[in-house]
Amino acid sequence: MRSDSSLRRFLHGLPGVDQVGCEARAAGLGTRSIKTTSKAYAIDLAIRMVDLTTLEGADTHGKVRALASKAMRPDPADPSCPATAAVCVYPDMVGTAKQTLGDSGVHVAAVATAFPSGRASMDIKLADTRDAVEAGADEIDMVIDRGAFLSGRYLDVYEEIVQVKEACARADGSSAHLKVIFETGELQTYDNVRRVSWLAMMAGGHFIKTSTGKVQPAATLPVTLIMLEAVRDFREQTGQMVGVKPAGGIKTTKDAIKYLVMVNEIAGPDWLDPDWFRFGASTLLNDLLMQRTKMTTGRYSGPDYFTLD
Amino acid sequence: MSRIDVRKTYKLYINGQFPRSESGRSYVVNDAKGRLMANAAQASRKDARDAVVAARAAFGGWSGRTAYNRAQVVYRIAEVLEGRREQFEAELRASEGVSAAKARTYVDAAVDRLVWYAGWADKITQVTGNANPVAGPYFNLSTPEPSGVIAVVAPRGALLGLISVVAPAIITGNTVVVIASEQNPLTAITLGEVMATSDLPGGVVNVLTGSVAEIAPWLASHMDVNGLDLTGVTDADQARELEVAAADNLKRVRRPAPDTDWLLEPALDRMTRFMETKTVWHPIGV
Numbered sequence: 001m002r003s004d005s006s007l008r009r010f011l012h013g014l015p016g017v018d019q020v021g022c023e024a025r026a027a028g029l030g031t032r033s034i035k036t037t038s039k040a041y042a043i044d045l046a047i048r049m050v051d052l053t054t055l056e057g058a059d060t061h062g063k064v065r066a067l068a069s070k071a072m073r074p075d076p077a078d079p080s081c082p083a084t085a086a087v088c089v090y091p092d093m094v095g096t097a098k099q100t101l102g103d104s105g106v107h108v109a110a111v112a113t114a115f116p117s118g119r120a121s122m123d124i125k126l127a128d129t130r131d132a133v134e135a136g137a138d139e140i141d142m143v144i145d146r147g148a149f150l151s152g153r154y155l156d157v158y159e160e161i162v163q164v165k166e167a168c169a170r171a172d173g174s175s176a177h178l179k180v181i182f183e184t185g186e187l188q189t190y191d192n193v194r195r196v197s198w199l200a201m202m203a204g205g206h207f208i209k210t211s212t213g214k215v216q217p218a219a220t221l222p223v224t225l226i227m228l229e230a231v232r233d234f235r236e237q238t239g240q241m242v243g244v245k246p247a248g249g250i251k252t253t254k255d256a257i258k259y260l261v262m263v264n265e266i267a268g269p270d271w272l273d274p275d276w277f278r279f280g281a282s283t284l285l286n287d288l289l290m291q292r293t294k295m296t297t298g299r300y301s302g303p304d305y306f307t308l309d
Numbered sequence: 310m311s312r313i314d315v316r317k318t319y320k321l322y323i324n325g326q327f328p329r330s331e332s333g334r335s336y337v338v339n340d341a342k343g344r345l346m347a348n349a350a351q352a353s354r355k356d357a358r359d360a361v362v363a364a365r366a367a368f369g370g371w372s373g374r375t376a377y378n379r380a381q382v383v384y385r386i387a388e389v390l391e392g393r394r395e396q397f398e399a400e401l402r403a404s405e406g407v408s409a410a411k412a413r414t415y416v417d418a419a420v421d422r423l424v425w426y427a428g429w430a431d432k433i434t435q436v437t438g439n440a441n442p443v444a445g446p447y448f449n450l451s452t453p454e455p456s457g458v459i460a461v462v463a464p465r466g467a468l469l470g471l472i473s474v475v476a477p478a479i480i481t482g483n484t485v486v487v488i489a490s491e492q493n494p495l496t497a498i499t500l501g502e503v504m505a506t507s508d509l510p511g512g513v514v515n516v517l518t519g520s521v522a523e524i525a526p527w528l529a530s531h532m533d534v535n536g537l538d539l540t541g542v543t544d545a546d547q548a549r550e551l552e553v554a555a556a557d558n559l560k561r562v563r564r565p566a567p568d569t570d571w572l573l574e575p576a577l578d579r580m581t582r583f584m585e586t587k588t589v590w591h592p593i594g595v
Contacts, residue, residue: 298356299557302533
């Protein structure tokens with residue numbers, strides 16, 4: 001049985017993050033030049049890793065259907081273009097997305113637990129999660145209670161993740177994958193990012209995710225680097241592999257490739273797989289498609305040739 | 310004690326800023342007597358790509374302004390150019406080897422050309438638009454609208470030639486990526502300084518310096534470029550290849566005219582070439 005104090009002892013016993021070193025390492029990895037066949041590989045891999053996201057108050061069933069169609073066939077003009085990993089929607093849109101995606105292999109991810117603030121009672125958060133799972137969500141993106149974490153109530157955060165994970169169970173015994181969103185833009189320090197990563201992994205999260213996309217700064221390279229180190233070290237100690245998902249603010253192919261370089265260098269090539277690394281993004285996909293078209297046709301493409309959402 | 314010369318670094322003009330070429334390259338530009346004048350940035354295809362992105366981003370705002378306001382901005386370019394005429398006369402004399410009187414004529418003509426086109430901004434629609442007669446209870450109106458992003462290969466005339474191809478494209482609401490004359494690129498960048506201080510929004514005019522043979526094919530085949538002005542292309546084979554590359558997305562193309570006498574008053578076709586006619590039917594209330 002864990003307690004607040006044992007968690008605090010462990011989390012505060014983790015080595016502190018060297019801020020300058022971490023930022024320099026992330027910037028250094030961002031200067032790698034990835035060209036020709038490596039670039040083509042990276043672009044296709046990045047497309048396969050995209051969680052195509054729409055999380056707007058103005059979302060409609062029609063928009064979700066359009067997004068799901070795009071996820072299955074991102075470039076209708078080129079059948080060799082791979083599908084994205086998933087579409088990410090609010091729980092009430094899960095049914096619509098599932099219906100459109102059918103058995104295409106593209107997953108439906110739903111944000112739950114009073115996304116994006118996470119400010120609701122536990123019962124409501126669990127009901128939100130069960131509702132999304134029952135509607136057919138393959139993956140649940142939960143937000144942690146940042147207030148509890150920042151005020152040092154680590155056990156509350158831990159218990160919350162454990163309970164939401166239980167709520168991800170389906171009637172047939174299987175269970176939806178759980179991604180834990182930290183909202184690193186609100187966590188103030190890199191040390192906190194490292195601590196929350198370990199906390200979420202110990203609580204059983206399948207994926208750790210940087211941000212909701214609703215708070216600035218969203219995903220950054222240094223934060224993702226710390227999380228990649230955490231999943232690498234966690235596997236060394238426990239043998240369990242946990243995925244990483246940076247979300248928000250990744251808009252260009254260049255950015256995406258920087259992340260992929262970092263995944264390979266920090267966590268290792270095992271994570272270069274849509275099962276273990278994802279991009280939470282909406283505009284990124286079009287830039288990837290434009291770059292892909294540039295590589296296959298040899299001429300620059302334009303935004304006119306790709307759908308907006 | 311002698312003073313150290315403060316020499317200008319000639320860079321590119323993209324999105325209202327003056328970046329060096331992404332490639333880090335430069336090339337030597339000689340004056341009319343073959344002596345080193347300065348180094349110019351040698352733009353790469355990626356600079357051209359960035360310039361197109363900037364031009365596309367600027368298009369909505371620029372084409373959405375009133376014609377009257379675009380006229381004011383282009384007139385303002387003329388004002389600022391007039392205020393810096395000594396600098397331009399000196400540059401023209403050095404780079405093209407023309408006499409003082411000839412240089413003054415060119416700067417006069419360049420300023421006048423800007424004012425001339427500025428005046429056309431709110432008149433070109435009236436001259437080239439139409440109320441079409443139709444057999445039904447409708448108004449049928451055709452009006453010209455800007456094409457979008459225009460890639461321009463500028464002719465040799467470093468100042469007047471450049472203004473004569475850029476001004477007609479932007480006055481109607483297009484945005485421009487222009488490859489300056491390869492031999493005389495410096496005046497184009499100095500003109501960029503004038504445009505940057507004339508209320509012209511960043512990205513409406515983007516100036517690249519470097520090899521036309523290297524950059525132009527990327528702009529000709531670029532799917533997000535709507536028009537191609539080959540005025541400054543001197544090689545017929547090159548022009549043909551560029552025109553073929555431009556066909557993929559049906560760009561409007563203007564064929565080469567390197568020997569034009571830019572001192573003559575232009576016709577309207579430099580404006581109308583890069584416009585699209587929109588026709589609307591509107592019911593007449595009974």
